[in-house]
Amino acid sequence: MTPSKIPPKVEEPANPDRRGGTRVQKIQPCVYQLAQVAGYEIVKFSDGHALALNTSPGGFLLLMPQPTKKGQVFEVHAPVSAEGERAVKLVAACWTRELIFGDAGKIYLVGVTSLFELASLI
Amino acid sequence: MNVMAEVCTAFVYPDHCENTVSGQSSPGILVLSRSLQFQYVNRRALELIRNIGQATTESGVIMLPTPLLELRDQMQESLDARIEANIWEPFEMSRVVSERGQRLLLRGFGHPNEVANRDSRIIIVFEEIGSAENDNNQQMCARMMGPELQTAGARFLANS
Numbered sequence: 001m002t003p004s005k006i007p008p009k010v011e012e013p014a015n016p017d018r019r020g021g022t023r024v025q026k027i028q029p030c031v032y033q034l035a036q037v038a039g040y041e042i043v044k045f046s047d048g049h050a051l052a053l054n055t056s057p058g059g060f061l062l063l064m065p066q067p068t069k070k071g072q073v074f075e076v077h078a079p080v081s082a083e084g085e086r087a088v089k090l091v092a093a094c095w096t097r098e099l100i101f102g103d104a105g106k107i108y109l110v111g112v113t114s115l116f117e118l119a120s121l122i
Numbered sequence: 123m124n125v126m127a128e129v130c131t132a133f134v135y136p137d138h139c140e141n142t143v144s145g146q147s148s149p150g151i152l153v154l155s156r157s158l159q160f161q162y163v164n165r166r167a168l169e170l171i172r173n174i175g176q177a178t179t180e181s182g183v184i185m186l187p188t189p190l191l192e193l194r195d196q197m198q199e200s201l202d203a204r205i206e207a208n209i210w211e212p213f214e215m216s217r218v219v220s221e222r223g224q225r226l227l228l229r230g231f232g233h234p235n236e237v238a239n240r241d242s243r244i245i246i247v248f249e250e251i252g253s254a255e256n257d258n259n260q261q262m263c264a265r266m267m268g269p270e271l272q273t274a275g276a277r278f279l280a281n282s
Contacts, residue, residue, distance in 0.1 A: 035162055037160045037184075042163065042168075042184060043182075045164075073161040073243075077148070090162070115153075115245070118149055
């Protein structure tokens with residue numbers, strides 16, 4: 001009897017695109033507001049400027065000056081027209097990656113899923 | 123477009139971009155999980171809630187007034203019933219609250235999540251009624267996002 005040959009394990013190639021859809025580069029300044037809520041208690045509000053780098057049908061990629069927790073829900077305001085109209089978006093953070101960026105110190109890449117949108121707010 | 127230049131503009135010279143989220147021009151937003159855990163609330167929501175009742179205690183604990191609690195409970199009941207019945211379309215429930223001379227439109231959006239029921243959400247948007255600001259807000263279009271919602275093409279229009 002010949003010993004059975006166990007085929008060597010082959011690692012499944014990582015999905016080169018883990019996103020829900022194709023991303024389109026769209027660099028756009030925006031502002032965000034975060035609220036740290038613990039149970040029924042508001043721990044802290046914070047807001048600031050961010051940069052949307054690209055978008056997909058289900059979400060977009062943000063460059064932010066502060067980190068977010070996985071699953072954290074927050075608010076992003078992005079301009080939609082030159083007349084000052086803006087969209088208010090509720091998003092949930094899927095992942096955060098820390099980057100070192102020159103004198104600005106640490107910045108964070110944050111992939112978010114879009115949950116809800118209020119459009120055409122002036 | 124040069125990404126690094128945009129990063130510098132956004133972070134090093136933030137004034138070049140639009141202002142940060144300003145209270146008066148923003149809608150009030152409150153997000154709850156299916157089990158009614160707070161997931162997000164913005165400053166504007168607390169300000170508007172304060173106009174119709176208590177919003178927070180001195181220690182920062184969120185206190186919702188009765189009309190809001192009632193809408194929240196109705197939303198949760200409807201969300202649970204829809205999930206039980208495998209109905210995955212988003213839905214909206216609204217009510218107007220008049221307190222202390224203030225009129226507030228509360229718009230609740232139920233967001234059932236077919237993939238992960240626990241991730242279903244209740245989103246409540248607060249809009250003042252009767253002000254110039256609200257005239258703009260009434261033109262707002264609320265849109266729910268998500269894979270299951272894109273196929274359903276769900277789109278909510280504001281009451282006007």
